Amino acid sequence: MTTEASGGRDKPNLAAVAALAGVSASTASLAFSGAGPVAEATRARVLAAAEQLNYGGPDPRAQSLRRGRSGIVGVVMEERVRDAFRDPMNIAMLDGLADETGAIGAGLLLLTETGDERLGIASAPMDAVVLIGCSTGLEESVALLRQRGMPIVAVEAPSMEGVVPITLDNRVSSATAARHLKELGHTLVATVALPLEQSHQPWRLSTDWRLGATSEVATQRLLGVEDVFGTTPGYVASTSSIDAGLRAGLDLLSDAEIRPTGIIAQSDLLAIGVIRAAEQLGLGVPEDVSVIGFDGARIDSGYDLTTMVQPAVDKGRAAGRAVVDMLAGRKPGAVSFTTVFHLGNTTAPPRS
Amino acid sequence: MTTEASGGRDKPNLAAVAALAGVSASTASLAFSGAGPVAEATRARVLAAAEQLNYGGPDPRAQSLRRGRSGIVGVVMEERVRDAFRDPMNIAMLDGLADETGAIGAGLLLLTETGDERLGIASAPMDAVVLIGCSTGLEESVALLRQRGMPIVAVEAPSMEGVVPITLDNRVSSATAARHLKELGHTLVATVALPLEQSHQPWRLSTDWRLGATSEVATQRLLGVEDVFGTTPGYVASTSSIDAGLRAGLDLLSDAEIRPTGIIAQSDLLAIGVIRAAEQLGLGVPEDVSVIGFDGARIDSGYDLTTMVQPAVDKGRAAGRAVVDMLAGRKPGAVSFTTVFHLGNTTAPPRS
DNA sequence: TAAAGGAATCGAATCGATTCGATCGATTCG
DNA sequence: CGAATCGATCGAATCGATTCGATTCCTTTA
Numbered sequence: 001m002t003t004e005a006s007g008g009r010d011k012p013n014l015a016a017v018a019a020l021a022g023v024s025a026s027t028a029s030l031a032f033s034g035a036g037p038v039a040e041a042t043r044a045r046v047l048a049a050a051e052q053l054n055y056g057g058p059d060p061r062a063q064s065l066r067r068g069r070s071g072i073v074g075v076v077m078e079e080r081v082r083d084a085f086r087d088p089m090n091i092a093m094l095d096g097l098a099d100e101t102g103a104i105g106a107g108l109l110l111l112t113e114t115g116d117e118r119l120g121i122a123s124a125p126m127d128a129v130v131l132i133g134c135s136t137g138l139e140e141s142v143a144l145l146r147q148r149g150m151p152i153v154a155v156e157a158p159s160m161e162g163v164v165p166i167t168l169d170n171r172v173s174s175a176t177a178a179r180h181l182k183e184l185g186h187t188l189v190a191t192v193a194l195p196l197e198q199s200h201q202p203w204r205l206s207t208d209w210r211l212g213a214t215s216e217v218a219t220q221r222l223l224g225v226e227d228v229f230g231t232t233p234g235y236v237a238s239t240s241s242i243d244a245g246l247r248a249g250l251d252l253l254s255d256a257e258i259r260p261t262g263i264i265a266q267s268d269l270l271a272i273g274v275i276r277a278a279e280q281l282g283l284g285v286p287e288d289v290s291v292i293g294f295d296g297a298r299i300d301s302g303y304d305l306t307t308m309v310q311p312a313v314d315k316g317r318a319a320g321r322a323v324v325d326m327l328a329g330r331k332p333g334a335v336s337f338t339t340v341f342h343l344g345n346t347t348a349p350p351r352s
Numbered sequence: 353m354t355t356e357a358s359g360g361r362d363k364p365n366l367a368a369v370a371a372l373a374g375v376s377a378s379t380a381s382l383a384f385s386g387a388g389p390v391a392e393a394t395r396a397r398v399l400a401a402a403e404q405l406n407y408g409g410p411d412p413r414a415q416s417l418r419r420g421r422s423g424i425v426g427v428v429m430e431e432r433v434r435d436a437f438r439d440p441m442n443i444a445m446l447d448g449l450a451d452e453t454g455a456i457g458a459g460l461l462l463l464t465e466t467g468d469e470r471l472g473i474a475s476a477p478m479d480a481v482v483l484i485g486c487s488t489g490l491e492e493s494v495a496l497l498r499q500r501g502m503p504i505v506a507v508e509a510p511s512m513e514g515v516v517p518i519t520l521d522n523r524v525s526s527a528t529a530a531r532h533l534k535e536l537g538h539t540l541v542a543t544v545a546l547p548l549e550q551s552h553q554p555w556r557l558s559t560d561w562r563l564g565a566t567s568e569v570a571t572q573r574l575l576g577v578e579d580v581f582g583t584t585p586g587y588v589a590s591t592s593s594i595d596a597g598l599r600a601g602l603d604l605l606s607d608a609e610i611r612p613t614g615i616i617a618q619s620d621l622l623a624i625g626v627i628r629a630a631e632q633l634g635l636g637v638p639e640d641v642s643v644i645g646f647d648g649a650r651i652d653s654g655y656d657l658t659t660m661v662q663p664a665v666d667k668g669r670a671a672g673r674a675v676v677d678m679l680a681g682r683k684p685g686a687v688s689f690t691t692v693f694h695l696g697n698t699t700a701p702p703r704s
Numbered sequence: 705t706a707a708a709g710g711a712a713t714c715g716a717a718t719c720g721a722t723t724c725g726a727t728c729g730a731t732t733c734g
Numbered sequence: 735c736g737a738a739t740c741g742a743t744c745g746a747a748t749c750g751a752t753t754c755g756a757t758t759c760c761t762t763t764a
Contacts, residue, residue, distance in 0.1 A: 024744045056500035060477035062720035065413045082447035095434035107472050110460040120459045125412035148408035376714045414750035
């Protein structure tokens with residue numbers, strides 16, 4: 001038996017194709033990439049040889065080494081996939097992001113910042129990174145990425161040297177929501193906050209909540225409420241979900257000590273959960289309790305939720321554009337977004 | 353000016369670190385990877401040199417070329433991100449998938465099979481690919497990937513040579529749902545189907561629907577209904593969403609010619625939409641119309657939807673394990689899943 | 705004390721392509 | 735007709751690491 005049988009088993013490479021076509025590797029490369037003059041006949045011969053050897057085109061790994069680009073943009077999220085994608089805002093952002101990065105042919109690599117497995121973030125072949133909803137290990141992650149010389153874009157994170165920020169005016173928006181309740185005449189309001197720190201355990205908000213708070217978003221939105229109402233009772237949810245909102249609502253609404261007439265939730269999902277809690281407790285929304293959300297997620301719930309609508313897709317787009325700019329050697333600027341107040345039917349003056 | 357200024361601007365590489373530490377590149381490599389005996393003092397010297405040069409560790413691009421592995425698993429979905437993630441089942445699958453692939457330190461690369469930009473799927477540096485909810489360009493995509501010698505796992509796709517299948521017994525499950533309605537006494541049922549073909553335009557189901565149908569899932573589930581009821585009227589939704597279900601429901605329920613007493617929806621989202629439609633038309637569920645869904649997504653809707661619960665996370669896990677197996681050189685087998693009937697409060701005998 | 709074994713390190717080949725500069729004809733211009 | 739030009743092709747260097755098989759230099763053991 002000679003080796004001719006039906007071709008070696010190992011994958012063919014450009015050199016093999018070139019050899020079969022009777023040209024040099026450089027010419028074969030040109031034939032594939034089209035970056036240089038190649039006679040039509042030659043190109044055809046190379047393509048034929050490729051076909052014959054069942055060659056699937058240049059190896060992306062080698063290409064990315066040579067070119068110094070992999071065509072991959074990392075998306076880092078703090079939580080596990082399931083949790084991160086439960087939030088419609090994250091999905092919307094991802095969509096906007098995919099839109100922009102897709103335009104330059106880049107794919108999105110999902111990475112979670114989860115504790116130990118810092119592996120991914122430290123060693124994935126990416127050209128740039130977008131941090132979404134990160135908080136816990138943010139400093140470390142950024143340090144690691146910066147050391148690798150990676151372009152970094154962070155959405156709604158505290159500003160950091162060398163990181164392009166995409167922000168939302170969380171504090172002002174939250175204050176607007178609070179003011180709405182105040183103007184309706186509410187004085188006893190409570191907040192249902194997004195997770196403030198790593199543990200993600202639900203807990204009653206204490207006055208020293210700022211200590212140990214790592215989530216920029218939750219912090220700013222709480223501050224917004226304080227700007228209007230001063231210290232208020234609150235409950236920190238374990239995650240942004242209807243269930244978590246339900247638990248928070250049950251806790252706050254069934255406590256005689258607090259008895260809020262208005263609840264400010266830091267996400268629409270939480271708000272819907274709070275409404276469910278009110279229903280369970282026999283309280284009417286908005287007659288007995290006013291509920292205001294945040295996001296503008298348009299969740300199907302039978303209510304038209306009063307909320308602060310944020311441009312999530314645009315945030316993603318802005319992040320994508322920033323990435324594209326950096327990869328093109330341009331220096332992108334920071335981008336800030338604003339929310340729009342949406343008056344629904346879940347807020348009303350308190351029952352006198 | 354000499355070049356010593358404060359270091360060259362270009363990123364340092366292993367060779368530079370090795371040079372500074374006074375060892376060979378091979379030793380430096382060992383120091384980083386820990387794959388071989390290195391004196392503690394030497395390792396320390398190398399690490400110090402790295403620190404000094406601000407070296408962020410071995411370049412993943414070079415590593416992946418040398419090792420022939422990139423640590424990236426591609427996830428191909430037909431639709432754009434926003435649409436794909438609107439479906440809770442996809443998210444659940446992704447979660448299961450991330451779980452398993454994360455265990456070997458692999459990241460998930462999101463790719464959409466969208467028309468022109470076949471770029472991603474053809475040239476991304478992946479070690480394996482999982483096809484989720486693909487249909488339209490499936491044949492082509494698989495051909496392309498196969499040529500690249502890529503391990504392929506496909507979830508709920510028609511079986512193909514060299515592709516590890518993860519399946520759900522859609523036809524049987526759908527038949528079970530249909531039989532439930534039949535046993536309750538329904539004779540006039542209609543189906544709300546998932547998109548059957550590329551266009552994603554909503555349309556009334558005609559008797560020759562099979563022609564041109566490319567979606568395996570939708571097809572099998574329709575066949576399941578036919579197995580029990582024969583040809584029934586139906587409506588093909590544009591996507592799996594509450595809105596699309598609402599439109600479908602309005603169409604079917606307001607047509608005097610059809611007047612179904614039971615509706616089988618191919619997803620829970622569609623089912624909820626149908627229920628909303630019934631409500632809008634003043635019909636009670638389940639008194640006037642029985643509605644049964646598919647998925648077991650536990651969507652908050654005020655109803656306890658009767659549905660076929662599918663193990664979505666497990667499907668994702670199975671796909672992930674198949675990938676891990678293939679990358680480890682093992683040959684994974686096909687995996688099949690079954691749904692579990694869940695009796696809720698949205699189905700009842702027809703009003704006599 | 706010589707032989708054997710082991711730890712630490714190094715050299716060189718390799719992974720698979722891209723790309724710059726050089727070469728070689730053939731065509732065109734003066 | 736010689737020179738300048740242009741198109742096509744090739745060689746060789748390069749990207750940044752990993753890894754296999756030496757090569758040293760010590761420490762044990764017979």
